[in-house]
Amino acid sequence: MVKQADLKTDRFYKRAKKEGYRSRSAFKLLQIADKFEVIKAGDVVVDLGAAPGGWSQVAKGLVGERGVVISVDLQRIEEIEDVVIIKGDITKEEETIKAIEDLVKGRDAVDVVISDASPKLSGNRDYDHFRSFELSKSALNIASALLRKNGNFVAKIFQGAYYDKFYRSVKEKFRYARAYSPAATRKRSAEVYVIGRGYKG
Numbered sequence: 001m002v003k004q005a006d007l008k009t010d011r012f013y014k015r016a017k018k019e020g021y022r023s024r025s026a027f028k029l030l031q032i033a034d035k036f037e038v039i040k041a042g043d044v045v046v047d048l049g050a051a052p053g054g055w056s057q058v059a060k061g062l063v064g065e066r067g068v069v070i071s072v073d074l075q076r077i078e079e080i081e082d083v084v085i086i087k088g089d090i091t092k093e094e095e096t097i098k099a100i101e102d103l104v105k106g107r108d109a110v111d112v113v114i115s116d117a118s119p120k121l122s123g124n125r126d127y128d129h130f131r132s133f134e135l136s137k138s139a140l141n142i143a144s145a146l147l148r149k150n151g152n153f154v155a156k157i158f159q160g161a162y163y164d165k166f167y168r169s170v171k172e173k174f175r176y177a178r179a180y181s182p183a184a185t186r187k188r189s190a191e192v193y194v195i196g197r198g199y200k201g
């Protein structure tokens with residue numbers, strides 16, 4: 001749990017406020033995108049677990065005017081210019097796939113799937129890890145249904161017993177897989193991002 005007092009001294013929180021990002025997590029995606037070049041101008045990007053919308057703002061900036069960003073979350077996301085917002089549960093995978101398919105007119109039309117989805121933390125590390133694993137697995141299943149060949153994937157997972165299993169499934173589906181902790185991830189956090197490049201289709 002992050003205390004209000006910690007936020008006040010957090011440099012990424014301060015930068016997010018200053019630069020107009022809705023979350024300090026925006027810097028995590030900026031760092032991932034810079035290092036792994038997963039999003040380019042003109043791409044169609046699906047952002048899973050997107051509220052309040054920091055990653056979607058970053059993705060929209062990277063894809064530019066020709067690109068499309070579709071953002072999905074259980075919670076309401078305030079409108080973001082030129083971003084399509086879907087209120088939904090990503091663990092209802094078929095529903096989510098169908099809603100996105102209807103927007104992009106079919107499968108194989110998505111270039112990148114990113115997921116920063118997290119469960120509400122209970123404080124029980126094993127339980128939180130398992131729920132994070134379930135969300136990451138849903139993100140990977142949605143990506144597998146929608147990504148075009150050679151598309152890219154980024155998903156957060158909390159470290160724990162099922163981490164290796166998740167990493168292996170990304171490795172199986174993509175030509176290149178890496179785990180990465182951006183500088184904006186808090187030191188005490190168990191989160192790690194798994195990056196998959198070059199979806200095998």
Ligand SMILES: C[S@@+](CC[C@H](N)C(=O)[O-])C[C@H]1O[C@@H](n2cnc3c(N)ncnc32)[C@H](O)[C@@H]1O
Nearest residue numbers: 023049051052053054055074089090116117118
């Ligand atoms: C850390 S926040 C995402 C922050 C976001 N990347 C940003 O930069 O603003 C995690 C989000 O995952 C969402 N989430 C958790 N479970 C979900 C589910 N089953 N379906 C959709 N979204 C979910 C939460 O509602 C929350 O908004």
